[in-house]
Amino acid sequence: MSEKNPSVHYINYLELDKILNAQHPISGDGKEAAHDEMFFIIIHQTYELWFKQIIHEIESIMDLFKEEKINEDTIGVIVSRIERVNKILKVLVQQIDVLETMTSADFLDFRHHLSPASGFQSHQFRKLELMLGLKIKDRHQLGGCPYHNEFEGAKKKEILSLEDSDSLFKLVEKWLERIPFLKMEGFDFVDKYETVVNEMMNKECLSIKESPLLSEQDKALRIRMIEENRIYFERVFDERVHQKAFDNAETSLSYKATLSALLINLYREQPILHLPSKFLKNLVELDHQIATWRFRHVQMVEKTLGQKIGTGGSSGQGYLKKTVDQHKLFTDIANISTLMISRSYAPELPKKVREQLGFNFTDKWK
Ligand code: HEM
Structure with missing residues (x-):
C-alpha cells in the first residue's frame, strides 16, 4: 500500500485491527483458556469469510442469469466466476484436514462452553443453500423445527425472503x-x-x-x-x-x-454450446464439492464427537449424514x-x- 497516503495503509484497508481483535475465547483468560479454542474460532471465521466470497460470486452469477438475453460473453464471465467458487470450495474441503488436528480431548476442554451455539446457526451457510435452491420443503428437518427459527430480525427476514425468491x-x-x-x-x-x-x-x-x-x-x-x-x-x-x-x-x-x-x-463441441456445457459441468462440480464438504464434516464429527448429540441439539452425525445426499441440488443435471x-x-x-x-x-x- 502507498506510504504517501496513510488512509490507504495495508492495516487500514484490510481493517485488520477489527479482524485480528475478533477472537475472544470464552473458556478462560491467558493460561486458563483451553489451548485449541483460539484455533476453533479462527477456523470458523475463515470459513465464514470464504462463505462471504462465495455468496458474492453466486449473487453476481444470479444477477447475470436474470438478464433477458445472455450472450456468450456473459456465459464466459459466469463460467469464470463459478470456477472460482469451485476452487474456493476445494480449499474449504481441504481445511477439514487442518480441523482434524484437533482431537476429541482438545475439543472437550472447551465444548461445554459452546452450547447451544452450533454451525447449524451459520446464517451465511443457510443463505448460500437457499440461493442455490435448497428450500425448506426439501430439507432434512432437525427435530421437526424449521431451521430459520435460529434467526431473528433482519437475518430471519432475509432468509424468509430468499425462501420465496428465484434460486x-x-x-x-x-x-x-x-x-x-x-x-x-x-x-x-x-x-x-x-x-x-x-x-x-x-x-x-x-x-x-x-x-x-x-x-x-x-x-x-x-x-x-x-x-x-x-x-x-x-x-x-x-x-x-x-x-x-x-x-x-x-x-x-x-x-x-x-x-x-x-x-x-x-453437442458440446459446437462453439456456441461449449461455454454452456462448461457451465453445467461446473454446476455439478459445485454440488459435489458441497456434498464432499458435508461428508468430510460428518466424518470429522464422528471422530470428534462419536455418537454425542450436537451443541445445536441435533443427533449430531445422524442428522448430518442425511444431508449429504438429500441436500444435493443439481442431480438432474448430473x-x-x-x-x-x-x-x-x-x-x-x-x-x-x-x-x-x-x-x-x-x-x-x-
Ligand atoms: C470440532 C469441530 C466441529 C464439530 C464437532 C461440529 C459439529 C457439528 C454438529 C454436531 C452439527 C449438527 C448440528 C448440531 O446439532 O450442532 C454441525 C452442523 C454444522 N456445522 Fe459443524 N462442527 C465442527 C466444525 C465446523 C466448522 C469449522 C464449520 C465451518 C463453518 C462447521 C459448519 C457447520 C454447519 C454449516 C452446520 C450445519 C449443517 C447443516 O445443517 O446442514 N462446523 N456441526
Whole structure:
C-alpha cells in the first residue's frame, strides 16, 4: 500500500485491527483458556469469510442469469466466476484436514462452553443453500423445527425472503428453457434423438442375443439392464412421461430444461454450446464439492464427537449424514449422463443448424 497516503495503509484497508481483535475465547483468560479454542474460532471465521466470497460470486452469477438475453460473453464471465467458487470450495474441503488436528480431548476442554451455539446457526451457510435452491420443503428437518427459527430480525427476514425468491436452480432452469436450438431449420431434436436411441438399443440387444460368449442367464441380465434404462429415455421421447416423473418427485428439472441440457451435452463441441456445457459441468462440480464438504464434516464429527448429540441439539452425525445426499441440488443435471449416447450415434446436425451453432468466422476459413 502507498506510504504517501496513510488512509490507504495495508492495516487500514484490510481493517485488520477489527479482524485480528475478533477472537475472544470464552473458556478462560491467558493460561486458563483451553489451548485449541483460539484455533476453533479462527477456523470458523475463515470459513465464514470464504462463505462471504462465495455468496458474492453466486449473487453476481444470479444477477447475470436474470438478464433477458445472455450472450456468450456473459456465459464466459459466469463460467469464470463459478470456477472460482469451485476452487474456493476445494480449499474449504481441504481445511477439514487442518480441523482434524484437533482431537476429541482438545475439543472437550472447551465444548461445554459452546452450547447451544452450533454451525447449524451459520446464517451465511443457510443463505448460500437457499440461493442455490435448497428450500425448506426439501430439507432434512432437525427435530421437526424449521431451521430459520435460529434467526431473528433482519437475518430471519432475509432468509424468509430468499425462501420465496428465484434460486440459482430456477434461474438456470429458465435459461435452459429459453435456449432456442431444440427445433430449428426443420431439425427436430427429440424426433431425431428418439430414432437414434431406438436404433442404438436394438443393436445392443441384438449383439447380446447373438453373442456366443454369454450364457442365457447373462444375456437376460444384460437385456434387462438396457430395458431399465429405457424409462429414462422415454422421459425425453414423451413429455407426459417426464411430467409424471416430475409429479412423483423423481426429477425436479422441467421437460424443456432437461432437453436443452441434453442437447448442450451432446453437442458440446459446437462453439456456441461449449461455454454452456462448461457451465453445467461446473454446476455439478459445485454440488459435489458441497456434498464432499458435508461428508468430510460428518466424518470429522464422528471422530470428534462419536455418537454425542450436537451443541445445536441435533443427533449430531445422524442428522448430518442425511444431508449429504438429500441436500444435493443439481442431480438432474448430473443425471443427463444417463441419456448420453456415443458420438457415433448423435443425430447429425444439418449444415444450416451447424452454421447457427458455430461462431460466425468458422465458415469463412473453409
Ligand atoms: C470440532 C469441530 C466441529 C464439530 C464437532 C461440529 C459439529 C457439528 C454438529 C454436531 C452439527 C449438527 C448440528 C448440531 O446439532 O450442532 C454441525 C452442523 C454444522 N456445522 Fe459443524 N462442527 C465442527 C466444525 C465446523 C466448522 C469449522 C464449520 C465451518 C463453518 C462447521 C459448519 C457447520 C454447519 C454449516 C452446520 C450445519 C449443517 C447443516 O445443517 O446442514 N462446523 N456441526
